Amino acid sequence: MAKTFEKGNVAIAKAAVAAGCKYYFGYPITPQSDIPEYLSGVLPSVGGQFVQAESEVASINMLLGAGATGKRAMTSSSSPGISLKQEGISYMAGSEVPGVIVNVQRSGPGLGGIAPSQGDYFQATRGGGHGDYRIFVLAPSSVQEMYDLTVLAFDLADQYRMPAMVLADAMLGMMKEPLDEWVPEPKAFDKGDWALGGASGRPGRRVKSLFLGDGELAEHNWRLAEKYREIREKAVRVDVQVPDGCELAVVAFGSAARIAKSAVDRANDEGRRVGLIRPITLWPFPTAEIREVAERGVPLLAVELNTGQMVEDVRLSSEGRSPVTFAGWPPGYLPSPDDVYGEIARRLAGGEKVA
Amino acid sequence: MAKTFEKGNVAIAKAAVAAGCKYYFGYPITPQSDIPEYLSGVLPSVGGQFVQAESEVASINMLLGAGATGKRAMTSSSSPGISLKQEGISYMAGSEVPGVIVNVQRSGPGLGGIAPSQGDYFQATRGGGHGDYRIFVLAPSSVQEMYDLTVLAFDLADQYRMPAMVLADAMLGMMKEPLDEWVPEPKAFDKGDWALGGASGRPGRRVKSLFLGDGELAEHNWRLAEKYREIREKAVRVDVQVPDGCELAVVAFGSAARIAKSAVDRANDEGRRVGLIRPITLWPFPTAEIREVAERGVPLLAVELNTGQMVEDVRLSSEGRSPVTFAGWPPGYLPSPDDVYGEIARRLAGGEKVA
Amino acid sequence: MNHDVIMAGFGGQGILMIGNLLAVSGLRQGLQVTFFPSYGVEMRGGTANCTVTLSDRAVGSPVTSRPFGVIAMNEPSVAKFGPRIRPGGVLVWNASLVGPDAFARDDIRSVGVRCNEIAEDLGNAKLASMVALGAYVAVTGVVDVARIGEALSEVLPEKAHKLIPLNLDAIEAGRAAADEPGGDGHG
Amino acid sequence: MNHDVIMAGFGGQGILMIGNLLAVSGLRQGLQVTFFPSYGVEMRGGTANCTVTLSDRAVGSPVTSRPFGVIAMNEPSVAKFGPRIRPGGVLVWNASLVGPDAFARDDIRSVGVRCNEIAEDLGNAKLASMVALGAYVAVTGVVDVARIGEALSEVLPEKAHKLIPLNLDAIEAGRAAADEPGGDGHG
Amino acid sequence: MAKLAIREERCKSCGICIEFCPENCLEIGDKLNAQGYRCVRLADPDACRACGICGRMCPDVVIEVWK
C-alpha cells in the first residue's frame, strides 16, 4: 500500500485497530480528539465498541474493566485528562491489567493551553498515581512512530500485564507525515490463566490490588519490582547516534528530538561533532546506554519542552561521569532548530557552566 | 498547657485550627478520617465551615475556590484519594493558589491496603499532575511535627502562593505521642493584590492558569520555575546528624526515619559511627546538605518504606561523589529497627555491592 | 528503661483502649511514650493490635519486632505474637478463648487469665481486656496502678466517668487472677 | 531542496486546507513533507496557521522560525510572520483584508492578491485561500500545478470531487493575479 | 421432623433469628465460640416447625433447615 499522508493522532488510532484493539473508551480533549473521532467511525465496523465516557475517570476505569477480561482496549487523553486517570492507572498497575493509554501532551500546569509540551514526563515515568509502580512509556517522534509504537504498546502491555503509555504531544498529534500502515502479525498472548470470563469449570478468580494478608502486599510489591527490573534489562529502546570524538551529545525525545535533530545536523554540517541520543522508551529509561556515552567523557545536553524533567534521568545515568546541562522551553513558545542550535553552540563555546 | 497525648491525625487537625484555617473540604478515607472527624466537630464553633465533599476531586476544587479568595483552607486524604486530586493540584499550582493538602499515605498501588507506606514520594515531589510545577512537601516524623509542620505549611503556602503538602503516613497518622499544642503568632500575608472578593473599586481580576497570548504561558512557566529556584535556595529543612568520621549515613524521612533512628542508635551504641540525615522538606530536597556529606566520602544508605523512590534524589545529590545504596520495605511489612540495623550492618561489613 | 508491649485481639475487644490507657498512665508517670495501633478500620471483622512503648529516653521507633510483653486476647494473637517475645519477657493470654495447649515457651513468663468470664462476672463483657491489662501490670509492674486510675479519668469522656470504678475493679480482678496459683504458667 | 512555508489567517479561512493540499502535492511529487498546524481548536475565533516543509531529505523539525515563504490571509498574520521570512523569500498577502501599507520589506518578494473578491467572483467566498495558494505556487514554483489537481482528488472526500474544477479555477485565478502588473510588490 | 444445622463457629450472637422465630424456639446459648460470641441454640426442638425463617433472616448463614 502506498504511504498515506496522515495526522499523528490518526496514525495512533489506525495502529490500534491494526493491533486488534476493538474497545476504546475516552473523553474529548484537544489536541487528541482525532483519536476518538476516528475510532467512533471505525470500531463499529470491526465488531468493536466505541464508548464516549462521561469523564476521564470513567474512561480509565472502563479500560480497567475491559482489560481485566483480557481484551485489547485503549483510552486516550491529554494532560489534564491524564491527571484524572492517575488513580485508575495505579489500580491497573497494581492489579496487573494490560491496557494502552495515550497522552497527547498539551501545555500545563492547570488548564495551560493546547500547545505542544513535554511537561508530563515526570507524571508518566515516575507514576503520577499513588504507590510503587511503573508503566511503559513510549515516546514516538514521527507520525510513523506514532503508529509503530502504538502497535508495540499493545504487545508490551499484554506481555508484561501492565499499562503501556504512548507519550506524544500536540505537535506529533496534529502534524501530518507520510505513513506506512503496515499490518502487524497477530501475536498470541496466553491470558487463560488470569483473564476473567466467568468461572466456568474452574473456581472464581479475581483481578485485584488489595492484599491484606500478613506480608502479602509486600510480596506483591516485590514481585512487581522484580518485573520492572526485568523490563529495565530487556525492553529499553533508544536511538544513539554518538560517533567517536563527539564534543557533545544532545539527549532529547519526541518532538524535542525532531527539533534537536535539525539543530544537530546543522552543527555537524558546520564541521562540529555533535551526537544525538533519542530515548524511545522513557520508562524503562536507557540508563546504561547514556552511561556508556558519559563514560566516554562526552558532555550531555538534555533538551526538553519543559523546565527540566528528563534531565534528571540523564544525570542519574551519568552520575557525575560527564557533565550534564539542560536547555528547555516550557509550553507557550515552541523552539525552532535555531534556538536549539544556539544552545548547542553555547555549550561548544564553553559558555555554559556545568552543574 | 500540659502536653496532651494525641494521635498524629488529630495533631494535624488541631494545628490547622491553630494556624487560622477555617475551611476544610474532604472525603473520608482511612487512615486519615480522624482529621475530618475532628474538624467537623470544631470548625463550626470557630465560625468556619466543614464540608464533606462528594469526592476527592470535588474537595480539591473546593480548596481551589476557597484559596482563590485568600482564605486559609485545607483538604486531606490518603493515597488513592490524593491521586484523584492531581488535576486540581496542577490547577492550584498553575493559578498560584495557596492551600494545604495532607496525604496520610497508605499502601499501594491500587487499593493496596491501609498500612503505612511511603509509596507516594514521587507523586508528591515530582508532581503527579500534568505540567511543570512543584508543591511544598513537608515530611513530619513525630506527632509533634505533624502539628508543627502543618502550621508551617499554611505559612509557606501563603508566602509563596502555592499548595503545600504534609506528607505523612498511616503510622504517623494513627500513632499517639505527647503533643505540645502551641499557638502560632498570626502572620500577616498581604493578599490584597491577587485574592478575589468582588471587583469593588477596581477592575475584575482573575485567578487562572490559562495563558494563550504569544509566549505568555512560557513566561508564566519560567516565572514559576524562578519561584521554585528561590524556594530551593531558601526553604530547605533537614536534620543532619553526621559527625566526622562516620562510616555510613542513613538517609530517611518520616516514619522510616523513626525506625532508622533506633537502628542507628543501636549501631552507635555498639561502637560504630553511623550518621542519620532526615529530610524534613522533601521538596525542596536538601540536595546541597547531602552533597556536602557525600563530598566527605561518607557512603549513603537510603531507607524507605517503598521499593526505592527518594533514593533517586539522594543519588542526584551525590552524583557519584560517594556510593549510594538502598534498603526498602514496601507496604505490607513494616520493618523493625532490627531489620534496618541488619541492613546497616551489612553495609558496614562491606556486604553490599554499591551501584 | 525501655518497655515495649504488643496487645492484640479481635477488633472490638477493646485492645486499643487498654493500649491507650497504659500509654497515658506511663506519660503521667513521667515516661516518654508512644502508642501505635495497627487496626484495619477499613477491614471489618479483622484483628486489631497496638504497640505501646514506655521509655525514659525519647522513643525512636514506635514499632518493635521483639517486644518485651504481649497481651493476647484471642488465639491468632497468641500464635502471631507469642513467639516474638524477648527471652525473659511476659505473655498474658486470654484463657477464655485460648486453650492451654495453644502455645508454650519456657523462657518467658506466661500468664493465662479467663478474661471473658471474669468480665462477665463483673457484669460487663466489654471489660475483658481491662482484666488482661490488670494482670499485665501486676506481673510487670510497668506502671503504678494508681496512674491507671488517673489515666482513666483523662481518657474517658466526662459522661463515662461513672464507669471508672468498674474499670478499676476489672484491673484489680486481673491482678488477682494473675496472682492466683495456676493463673501463672501454661495451666 | 528545503522549502518551508507558513500559512496563516483567521480560523475558518481554509488555512489548514491549503497547507494540507500543498503538502500532499509535494508528497505526490516525490518529496519528503511535513504539515504542522497550529490551531486553537479549543479557542474559537482565534487565528490559525500551519507550516509546510517540503524537502528532498528527511524532514527534521516540522517547525521553523525563519520560513522561506508566508501566505498571510489577514493583517495580524502579515504583522506576525512577515518579518520572519528569510531574505530572498516570498510573501503572499490577502489584499482584500490587508492594506497596502501594512508591511514592507525590500529583501523579499511580496505579492498582494485580492483573494476575497476574486473568490466571490468565482461564486464562493470560501475559495479565498485557494486563490492565495495559486498565487504562491505560481510565484515559487514549489510544486507543479498538475500535482495540486491530483492532490485535490486525494484530499477531498468523494462527494466533494465535483468541486475540484472550481478549486482549480481559484488556483488559476490566483496564479493570474500574481502575474498581473501591480499584483506584485506593495501595491 | 425439623432439623436445624447451626454452624456455631459462625454465629455472632446478634439475636435476629431469635427475634423473628415465630415459634420462639431459639435462644442464646452459653458456649463462647472462638470469636468470643455466645452462639444461638435451638432451645425448644419440638416447637420448631422448620419454617426456615431463622435461616433466611440470619445475616451470617449460620442456620440451615431441613424437614
Add this chain to the structure above:
Amino acid sequence: MAKLAIREERCKSCGICIEFCPENCLEIGDKLNAQGYRCVRLADPDACRACGICGRMCPDVVIEVWK
C-alpha cells in the same frame, strides 16, 4: 427618531438581527470588516421604530438603539 449605533468591526454577518427585525429595515452591507465579514447596515432608516429587537437578538452586542 430612532438611532442605531452599529459597531461594524464586531459584526459577524450572522443575519439574526435582519431575520427578526419586525420592520425589515436591516440588510447585509457590502463592506468587509477586518475580520472578513460583510457588516449589517440599516437599509431603511425611516421604517425603523427603535423597537430594540435587533440589539437584543444580536449575539455580539453590535447594535445599540436609542429613541
Add this chain to the structure above:
Amino acid sequence: MKAVFTRPESLTDKPFHFCPGCHHGVIHRLVAEAIDHYGVREKTIGAASVGCSVFLYDYFDIDVVESPHGRAPAVATGIKRANPDRFVLLYQGDGDLAAIGTAEIIHAANRGENLTVVFVNNTVYGMTGGQMAPTTLLGQPTTTSPYGREFGQDGYPIKMTEMLAQLEGVGYAARVAVDTPARLAKARKAVFQAFETQVEEKGMGFVEILATCPTNWGLPPLEAVKRVETEMIPYFPLGVYKERKGKDFL
C-alpha cells in the same frame, strides 16, 4: 429430608467478616440465590466496589474485578461492552454509589448499560468508620456530622432510586428492605428482577436495599433492625419505581 433453607451454591464457605447484625450478609445471600436461580454463576463477572462489601470476591465463587471506590459502573461498562454475553454484577454501598460514584452510576444508567446493580443503603460510610453519607438521615449523628445531619449545612438525604428510575436506560428500579421476613421475601424478588432485566437485555436493573450498620449507628443489632422500619422506610419509601415490560425503549 427436604431442604427448607440451605446455603446457596455460589456462596463460598468462607465466614462473613461483617459485624453482628449487619445486613450485608443477608444481601450477599440473596444475590447468591439469584446467581443460582438464573444459572449464571459460570458466566458472571462481578465488579466489586470499595466499602464493607469489598471482600465480595471471597464470598462469591465467581470472577471478580476490584473497582476503585465509586467506579464500579465504569468498570462494569468496560467489562460488558467487551463481553456482551457475560453477566455483569455490581454491588455498591451508598458512599460508593451516591457520593464519589454519582457520575458513573448516572451515566451507566443513562447509556442503558445492561448491568445488574445491587445498591446497599445503610445511611453511612461503614467501612471507614461511620462518616456521613449522602443518604444519612436528617438529624442523624455520624462521625463527620457530630451534631446530626443538618440541611443548611449538609443538604437532604439523596434518593438514588427515584433519580435513576427517571432515566430511559434503566429497565428496573426498586427499593426494598430486609428487616422483616415479609420484606425480605419482596427484596428477594426485587433482586431476582434486577437480574432478569439484564438477562433480558432491558437495560440497567437496579435495586436499592435498606440495610443496617449496627456498628456505626451505635445500636445493638436488634435495635438497628428496628431503625430500618422506624426511620429509614418513612424517608426512603419502598416499592418498584420502574419496571419495563418489553424492550420498548429500543
Add this chain to the structure above:
Amino acid sequence: MKAVFTRPESLTDKPFHFCPGCHHGVIHRLVAEAIDHYGVREKTIGAASVGCSVFLYDYFDIDVVESPHGRAPAVATGIKRANPDRFVLLYQGDGDLAAIGTAEIIHAANRGENLTVVFVNNTVYGMTGGQMAPTTLLGQPTTTSPYGREFGQDGYPIKMTEMLAQLEGVGYAARVAVDTPARLAKARKAVFQAFETQVEEKGMGFVEILATCPTNWGLPPLEAVKRVETEMIPYFPLGVYKERKGKDFL
C-alpha cells in the same frame, strides 16, 4: 435621547470570540444585565468553566476563578462557603455540567449551596470540535457519533433541569431558549430569577438555556437558530420546573 437597548455595564468592551450566530453571546449579555440589575458586580465572584465560555473572565468585569472542566460547582462551593456574603456565579456548558461535572452539580444542588448556575445546552461539545454530549439529540451526528446518536449505543439525551429540580436544595430551576424575541424575554426573566434565588438565599438558582452552536451543527446561523425550535424544544420542554416561594426548606 432615550436608550432603548445598550450594552450592559458589567460587560467589558472586548469583542466576543464566539462564532457567528452563537448564542453564547446573547446569554453573556443576559447575565451581564442581571449583574447590573441586582447591583452585584462588585461582590460577584465567577467560577468560570471550560468550554467555549472559558473566556468569561475577559467579558465580565468581575472577579473570576477558572475551574477545571466540570468542577465549577465544587470551586463555587469553596468560594461561597468561605465568603457567604459574596455573590457566586457559574456558567457551564453541557459537556462541562452534564458529563464530567455530573457529580459536582448534583451534590452542590443537593447540599443547597446558594449559587446561581447558568447552564448552556447546545447539544454538543463546542470548544473541542463538536463531539457528542450527554444532551446530543437522538439521531444527531457529531464527530464522535458519526452515524448519529443511537440509544442502544449512547443512551438518551439527558435532562438536567428535570433531574435537579427534584432535589430539595434547588430553589429555582427553569429551562428557556433565546431563539426568538419572545423566548429571549422569558429567558431574561429566568436568569434574573436564578440570581434572585441566591440573593434571597433560597438555595441553588438554576437556569438551562437552549443555545445554538452553528459551527458544530454544520448549519448557517439562521438555520441553527431554527433548529432550536424544531428539534431541541420538543425534546427539552421549556418552563419553570421549580420555584420556591419562601425559605420553606429551612
